[in-house]
Amino acid sequence: MTTSSSPTIDVPTTRALIANNPDVLIVDVRTPGEFETAHVPASINLPLDQVDAHLGRIVNDAGGRILLMCQSGGRATAACARLAGAGLTDATVITGGMNAWVAAGGPVERGRQRWSLERQVRLVAGGLVLLAVVASVWVPAARFVAGFIGAGLTFAALTDTCAMGAMLSRLPYNRGAGCDVDQSLARLRNERQQA
Incomplete structure (x- = not known):
């Protein structure tokens, strides 16, 4: 669920934007395990629980437009609010997140299948x-x-x-192969320098 305070973009508009401007970067804020299960090709993983710790670097390295994605929109909205509060004005939430992306037939890279964090909470x-x-x-x-x-x-x-979701996200099951935050931030910086 997104709020009116976070700028949003729907999946069809996102796909058209990427087709016309391949430099648009999708930052997926789900857990590394969720990201490994399925993600948008060329997206980077920067888990929500790492955003606060690297807020300054993200704002400095994200010199252009980034699209934020999670499973359904809640975590991406939280990340967008934190980034906006730190001064990043060009972050947009993909409405409906990965659920909407898959439902709309968007391209997906798949890996080892895991349950989504929302399903684990249930x-x-x-x-x-x-x-x-x-x-x-x-x-x-x-x-x-x-x-x-x-x-x-x-x-x-x-x-x-969701406190339970936050606790479950720290389990080894949800860590997947792990997220190299420094590598994700370096890629964020490099994508922006090339744009």
């Missing part, structure tokens, strides 16, 4: 609620765990943040 949250409900048969207080998970999911929806 599995863990649902599993914890189910476990708490079953356990409440013997330990009635266990129902409070289910309530806590429900409250957390409600808070995540209202704030468009």
Whole structure:
């Protein structure tokens, strides 16, 4: 979900823009594992959890227009807000993210298949609620765990943040082959120098 404060671009317009200007750079802010599973050809991976740590370098190296992508739009919107707050004015969120890209038939490079972070959150949250409900048969207080998970999911929806997703993104499963942030930033700088 994107907000009105973040500039957005839809997938068909993005594809036309790339076709007419191959120097447009897509920065994918998903986890390295998600990126390895499927990504837009020639995009770079700069996970959202690394954006704050390298904010100054990103703003300095991104001398032109960059398009931000994640799985559905939420993380890209968060990255866009952080970059705009640091002074980068030419970052745009691809509406619907990778989900919309794939649905529109955009070209995709695929690697080892992994579950998306959103699907992992649904599995863990649902599993914890189910476990708490079953356990409440013997330990009635266990129902409070289910309530806590429900409250957390409600808070995540209202704030468009997800503490569980942030924790899961740090698991080795989601690290994939890893993301070399320095290499991604160097590529960002090089793409801009050639433009």
